[in-house]
Amino acid sequence: MQIEQGQQQGARAEDYGQQQQQLIGGEFASPACKRFTLAELEAHSSEESCWVVHAGRVFDVTRFVRIHPGGEAVIVTRGGTDLGRLLSGPPHRHSSNAYRWLEQYCIGELDTRLGEELDGGSQQQEEQQRQRADASVVTPPGSECAEEVRRRNGSSVDRRQDTEELMYKTVSTDNDLVDWSKALLWQVGHLGDKYNEWVHQPVDRRIRLFESDFLEFWSKTAWYVIPLVWIPIIVYMGLSSYRGLQGNQIRVFTTFTDGGVNVSPDWFACLFTFGFFMWSLVEYSLHRFLFHLTPPAHSYLLITLHFLLHGQHHKSPFDGSRLVFPPVAAFFFVAPFYSWMLTMLPNAVTGSLMAGGISGYVIYDLMHYYLHYGAPSRGSYLYSLKAYHIKHHFEHQALGFGISSKLWDYPFRTLIPEETFEKSR
Ligand code: HEM
Numbered sequence: 001m002q003i004e005q006g007q008q009q010g011a012r013a014e015d016y017g018q019q020q021q022q023l024i025g026g027e028f029a030s031p032a033c034k035r036f037t038l039a040e041l042e043a044h045s046s047e048e049s050c051w052v053v054h055a056g057r058v059f060d061v062t063r064f065v066r067i068h069p070g071g072e073a074v075i076v077t078r079g080g081t082d083l084g085r086l087l088s089g090p091p092h093r094h095s096s097n098a099y100r101w102l103e104q105y106c107i108g109e110l111d112t113r114l115g116e117e118l119d120g121g122s123q124q125q126e127e128q129q130r131q132r133a134d135a136s137v138v139t140p141p142g143s144e145c146a147e148e149v150r151r152r153n154g155s156s157v158d159r160r161q162d163t164e165e166l167m168y169k170t171v172s173t174d175n176d177l178v179d180w181s182k183a184l185l186w187q188v189g190h191l192g193d194k195y196n197e198w199v200h201q202p203v204d205r206r207i208r209l210f211e212s213d214f215l216e217f218w219s220k221t222a223w224y225v226i227p228l229v230w231i232p233i234i235v236y237m238g239l240s241s242y243r244g245l246q247g248n249q250i251r252v253f254t255t256f257t258d259g260g261v262n263v264s265p266d267w268f269a270c271l272f273t274f275g276f277f278m279w280s281l282v283e284y285s286l287h288r289f290l291f292h293l294t295p296p297a298h299s300y301l302l303i304t305l306h307f308l309l310h311g312q313h314h315k316s317p318f319d320g321s322r323l324v325f326p327p328v329a330a331f332f333f334v335a336p337f338y339s340w341m342l343t344m345l346p347n348a349v350t351g352s353l354m355a356g357g358i359s360g361y362v363i364y365d366l367m368h369y370y371l372h373y374g375a376p377s378r379g380s381y382l383y384s385l386k387a388y389h390i391k392h393h394f395e396h397q398a399l400g401f402g403i404s405s406k407l408w409d410y411p412f413r414t415l416i417p418e419e420t421f422e423k424s425r
């Protein structure tokens with residue numbers, strides 16, 4: 001069964017290689033072609049239903065506008081219109097993954113004949129055009145919009161847009177390396193050297209990790225579980241550590257100094273703050289040195305583990321069911337770390353530091369969720385963090401490891417360049 005699945009994956013991987021070749025040549029998958037009139041397009045220009053046109057095709061971006069890292073307004077105000085060259089900036093030169101992302105929302109193409117009529121084209125010209133188009137284009141069911149648009153529009157499609165199209169890669173989950181109708185966890189290990197590229201091409205689709213409903217259910221965590229589980233632990237740890245500092249004569253650094261340093265209850269706030277601050281370094285280190293380790297192509301196990309830990313979040317960055325870290329899994333990180341600290345420091349000191357550290361963790365996890373799903377107002381600190389983190393997902397996977405702050409990206413020199421548009425010109 002396993003071998004059979006492996007062979008299927010192998011065959012898919014080969015097809016994928018060929019597919020990528022074709023895609024570089026400009027082919028990309030789209031849904032069956034449907035034509036929309038300008039009037040239909042214009043009727044979808046609000047937050048509730050937002051359609052846009054790009055390179056002759058129509059995209060229903062309603063579900064994306066709220067979470068767009070450049071803000072909701074920039075898309076909604078252009079709802080029902082052609083985006084023209086906006087995607088290549090300014091204000092922002094979009095990544096190739098952003099173009100791929102847009103592909104997922106393609107619902108058809110714009111009926112340009114009507115557009116030209118509305119633009120004042122004469123009846124005769126319009127009729128000639130219609131005849132030309134009808135002679136050259138048959139719309140078989142299931143044909144791909146993009147291919148058709150290119151064929152019909154020929155040289156009329158802007159050259160620059162053509163170049164943009166070359167950046168597209170398939171986002172069709174029906175034609176992917178993995179079978180999306182089945183659980184993904186046991187499939188990804190077979191992707192071998194294709195895994196790394198595949199996992200960094202995000203899709204707007206929920207992931208099923210396990211075949212078993214029981215495991216699937218327990219692998220998901222709603223965001224509010226994080227404060228519900230951890231805040232009582234923080235309060236308990238904090239209070240008991242503070243009492244511990246009050247009740248006992250606690251001394252630290254006894255091995256380095258004569259008699260050690262006395263820790264009074266006043267130290268609690270400093271220890272808590274230090275633990276909170278140290279969390280940001282742990283956050284950076286885990287994200288950079290563990291979650292972003294590239295698993296060896298031949299290791300089924302390590303690829304699977306990588307996917308479970310972080311890969312699935314990169315593949316499906318807006319799958320809210322697995323955006324925060326499950327508390328049971330977190331205990332496996334916290335417990336050994338806590339025990340190790342206890343070997344060096346008194347209980348009350350360790351507890352105070354841990355209470356601060358876990359508070360930092362809770363804030364990080366909730367912020368991470370908000371950066372994906374929230375719509376912070378333009379110019380705010382959270383807006384800049386959201387844009388920063390989404391760039392880590394879409395374009396700079398080897399940079400921008402700080403999530404709740406960019407702090408540690410400075411000394412470790414992994415800061416994402418401010419605005420790639422100016423620099424790339
Ligand atoms: C509807 C199609 C659009 C899609 C799918 C889209 C997607 C994205 C994505 C994925 C990013 C993250 C960075 C990247 O990967 O490039 C982004 C950032 C951004 N987008 Fe869009 N976008 C769209 C339309 C627009 C429009 C029409 C504008 C402006 C007129 C715009 C302005 C921006 C800005 C300014 C940022 C960067 C935020 C920052 O760095 O401050 N986007 N977009």
Ligand SMILES: [Zn+2]
Pocket residue numbers: 287291292310314392
């Ligand atoms: Zn990451």
Ligand SMILES: [Zn+2]
Pocket residue numbers: 313317368372389393
């Ligand atoms: Zn993320």
